[in-house]
Amino acid sequence: MYEEDYIKRLITSIGQMLVAISAGRDAVKSNIKLDNNNVTISEDGLLEIMIRKDMHEGKLNEAENRIIEEVKSHKSKRCYEIALFFYNEINEWDENKLIKCNFSKQRIIEGLKFVEKTYKQN
Numbered sequence: 001m002y003e004e005d006y007i008k009r010l011i012t013s014i015g016q017m018l019v020a021i022s023a024g025r026d027a028v029k030s031n032i033k034l035d036n037n038n039v040t041i042s043e044d045g046l047l048e049i050m051i052r053k054d055m056h057e058g059k060l061n062e063a064e065n066r067i068i069e070e071v072k073s074h075k076s077k078r079c080y081e082i083a084l085f086f087y088n089e090i091n092e093w094d095e096n097k098l099i100k101c102n103f104s105k106q107r108i109i110e111g112l113k114f115v116e117k118t119y120k121q122n
Contacts, residue, residue, distance in 0.1 A: 042078075043074075044070075044082065047066060047067075047070055047082055048078075048082050050063075050066055051063045051066060051067065051082055051086055054066070055089065055090065058100065059101070060090060060102070061102060061103065063086060064086070064103075064111055067079075067083045067111075067115075068111075068114070070082075070083075071119075072118065075118065080115065083115045084112075086111075087108050087111050087112050087115070090103065090108060091105070091108050
């Protein structure tokens with residue numbers, strides 16, 4: 001069981017590293033570092049995982065709060081991409097699903113405007 005989990009983590013890590021390299025990013029800095037059979041994920045990588053988890057659980061307010069905190073604290077390119085992913089993804093949801101998650105199309109627009117404004121500031 002443990003060996004299977006390790007192999008799955010290793011395959012995932014290698015795949016992410018190859019994606020980073022093919023995208024022209026520094027694979028070690030941008031995503032993962034393998035050290036003594038442990039996988040270390042970057043801060044932005046962890047943010048993406050947490051955002052996807054929150055979205056899956058319908059916790060859109062929590063996901064948006066995480067994004068806002070990260071956008072304010074450090075304006076990395078990856079953080080920007082994660083924010084756009086979040087708002088674009090939930091923009092595809094129908095109004096009823098958004099309402100069940102205590103969210104709205106208007107909040108999506110406001111969130112996108114906030115991210116744009118924050119990244120345009122020096």
